Amino acid sequence: MSQHTILVVDDEPAIVASLAYCLEMEGYRVLTASNGEDAARKILEVVPDLIISDIMMPGVDGYELCRRIRLYYKTRRVPFLFLTAKTAAESKLKGMKLGGDDYITKPFDLSELVLKVRRVLARTYPVSDPVV
DSSP states (O other), X not given: OOOOEEEEEOSOHHXXXXXXXXXXXXXXXXXXXXXXXXXXXXXXXXXXXXEEEOSOOXXXXXXXXXXXXXXXXXXXXXXXXXXXXXXXXXXXXHHHXXXXXXXXXXXXXXXXXXXXXXXXXXXXXXXXXXXX
């Protein structure tokens, strides 16, 4: 089984550190970025299996990052989870219309987030049954 790579994008170092630690403990390879522009550069180097991104960040925000990755062939199907303090229904709808796969509001439960990550990855990259 190959190790999945997850890109965590947030301008709050404490959130990035806690998410990275938790996901690494679950066996994932974690890349981090502090804003959308940094994330876009990293995605050109390594296409992650999943992106978890804040919305409100300086420069390129999470909405724009999601919009951009949906434009390119290599990244258009990469699952994208919004993780944000924006709780308004309009914000959630905007994120989902841009191609977000889920929308998680802060504060969040780490175990619930890990479960969502596991489920999205299993759905996106199913392991085929062995031929008997």
